[in-house]
Amino acid sequence: MTQPARPSLVVTPHKGIRHAFSQLSLIAGNTDYNNKYEVAELKEQLEEFGELLEEHAHLENEFILKALEAKVPGSSDHDEQDHLDLEAQQTELLAKLEELLDPTISPAEANQKGYGFYQDLSKLHTAHLEHMLEEEQVTQALTWQHFTDEEIMGLHVQIIQHIPPAKMLAWMKYILPALNHGERVGLLKGMQAGAPAAFFEQVMSIAEMVLPSLAFKKLENNLMVGAFQY
């Protein structure tokens, strides 16, 4: 994949979101909806990822869209409305999984509702794919038109500073496997330089857990260049 020539505020999280939805879609497809343990696990994963999606939309609203709206009035309306619609769809989806945990539900009902959930997850997945593409092709183009690279990097720093450490670690599970090697090195070198050593150590543990061993070794070798040891 060719890297955008200008700094992007969305490519990294969007790669993570695309990965997380693919993973969820696979799990939702092989879940036995008559097995409460499997349904509870799916719900836990959807809740955790759902919180990341809500936070992502909130940060886009607060930092990217507000700044853009100040320069181009009306430019944020479409994306902000999308964020509201996507969140409402997500809430409905979680409620469907909650219904599947009802102990009185019959096996036939569980199968039927489980398949309904699977289809609704696909709808949410599709809606997010369309939304992200529009943000990358339309909103990002506007951002590049109206902001310098320095201003975009300033917004990036503000966004990163507003992500609590636990959420950042949760993001890493989805983002790290979704990036190519060069992007991974760039992201983690930034963390290695700017974050506390203990936090960076946690990020590396996640990287080891979620990356194929060769990809992890290659990453480790790149990050170990110099005197740094984690």
Ligand SMILES: [Fe+2]
């Ligand atoms: Fe968005």
